[in-house]
Amino acid sequence: MRQITENIYAVGIVDWNVRKFHGNTYITKKGATYNSYLITGKEPVLIDVVHKGFEEEFLSNISEIIDPKEIKHIVLNHLEPDHSGSLEYVAEMCPNAKFYATAKLKEGASKYYKLNIEINTVKTGNSFNTGDYTFKFIEVPMIHWPDSMMTYCPEKKILFSNDAFGQHITSNKLFDDEIDRADLFKEAKKYYANILWALGSIIQRKLTELAAMNLEIEMIAPSHGMIWRKEISGIMELYMQWAQNKTENKAVIVYETMWGSTEIMAKEILKGLTSKAIDAKLFDIASTDFGELAYEMLEAKTFIIGSSTHDNEMLPYIAGFLYFLKGLKPQKRTAFAFGSYGWAGGAVKDIVETLKSSGIEVIGQTDAKFKPDSSELKKCFDAGVMLAEKLN
Numbered sequence: 001m002r003q004i005t006e007n008i009y010a011v012g013i014v015d016w017n018v019r020k021f022h023g024n025t026y027i028t029k030k031g032a033t034y035n036s037y038l039i040t041g042k043e044p045v046l047i048d049v050v051h052k053g054f055e056e057e058f059l060s061n062i063s064e065i066i067d068p069k070e071i072k073h074i075v076l077n078h079l080e081p082d083h084s085g086s087l088e089y090v091a092e093m094c095p096n097a098k099f100y101a102t103a104k105l106k107e108g109a110s111k112y113y114k115l116n117i118e119i120n121t122v123k124t125g126n127s128f129n130t131g132d133y134t135f136k137f138i139e140v141p142m143i144h145w146p147d148s149m150m151t152y153c154p155e156k157k158i159l160f161s162n163d164a165f166g167q168h169i170t171s172n173k174l175f176d177d178e179i180d181r182a183d184l185f186k187e188a189k190k191y192y193a194n195i196l197w198a199l200g201s202i203i204q205r206k207l208t209e210l211a212a213m214n215l216e217i218e219m220i221a222p223s224h225g226m227i228w229r230k231e232i233s234g235i236m237e238l239y240m241q242w243a244q245n246k247t248e249n250k251a252v253i254v255y256e257t258m259w260g261s262t263e264i265m266a267k268e269i270l271k272g273l274t275s276k277a278i279d280a281k282l283f284d285i286a287s288t289d290f291g292e293l294a295y296e297m298l299e300a301k302t303f304i305i306g307s308s309t310h311d312n313e314m315l316p317y318i319a320g321f322l323y324f325l326k327g328l329k330p331q332k333r334t335a336f337a338f339g340s341y342g343w344a345g346g347a348v349k350d351i352v353e354t355l356k357s358s359g360i361e362v363i364g365q366t367d368a369k370f371k372p373d374s375s376e377l378k379k380c381f382d383a384g385v386m387l388a389e390k391l392n
């Protein structure tokens with residue numbers, strides 16, 4: 001049994017072994033959790049259900065505290081299957097519960113599931129009371145899906161934030177101050193980069209609205225990862241910075257190479273950046289997952305993208321990555337394209353076009369035939385220096 005505070009329990013799932021989340025791009029090296037919260041008292045409340053496949057463990061977690069049939073209210077903050085996948089099962093196990101969700105969730109749930117329950121649709125400002133606690137709903141459409149909402153309990157000063165402020169991290173601890181701080185913030189940033197980066201303008205607006213509500217918040221209980229109780233203002237400030245696409249004077253080089261020439265170019269560009277003491281990192285797409293790159297690029301001002309030419313095109317993994325990056329909708333970024341070719345070329349042109357179509361300003365490009373010679377290497381080094389000077 002994992003108690004958070006008087007009458008509130010963590011009854012969700014710690015999925016220690018999941019390594020792919022959200023399709024194939026987000027590699028969760030530290031697993032993930034599907035948090036659910038049980039509030040006992042006069043009329044027990046369950047906030048969110050969990051991923052399909054964990055039904056029995058979930059039921060067991062609840063049953064350690066109360067009989068699931070005693071649950072009177074179930075709040076569904078988000079439809080995505082990591083939070084709703086066990087809904088059919090929960091609906092059967094909790095026959096005396098009223099369900100609450102947004103109209104969008106209700107609509108989507110009817111497509112995902114065969115349900116014999118009535119879902120009460122709620123909006124921002126609606127609430128219910130259990131006799132000892134109040135639960136107020138705050139719609140947060142697109143954080144992370146159109147159906148998303150948060151739920152606030154004023155008596156406990158807890159904001160159940162669902163996806164917002166989550167992290168994919170596993171622990172038998174519950175709170176932010178019980179695990180390594182650097183790990184916590186790294187995973188919160190990686191989560192934001194992969195799940196929420198594209199939604200920055202909405203997040204800015206919602207954070208501003210939340211601040212205007214003047215909620216007293218002693219805990220933020222997300223549906224992934226640790227509960228925030230010590231670093232609440234810290235994570236909120238970071239969310240605002242990330243949502244505003246604030247960047248640092250950093251460069252990230254990502255490339256795909258066929259016979260090593262593009263890699264030689266990448267390292268020469270890095271030398272140019274290093275000569276000007278710029279914080280820069282270099283990644284071969286063949287050995288780095290997309291999710292890790294999103295983390296590295298979230299605060300980087302300049303993206304430097306390279307590929308060898310293959311059949312007049314860029315290579316396929318870097319092409320896939322650039323489409324992934326485009327979906328993240330990075331703003332206020334600059335980029336540089338480079339790559340080697342044998343005869344006709346094509347990769348650099350592809351990279352430039354894809355970056356431009358992503359709203360990224362391309363400030364230069366260079367290429368090299370077969371293997372970069374001294375003059376082509378100098379162009380790479382000089383490109384690194386030029387990029388560094390622009391960053392400075």
Ligand code: FEO
Pocket residue numbers: 078080082083144145163223224
């Ligand atoms: Fe954790 Fe958008 O689901």
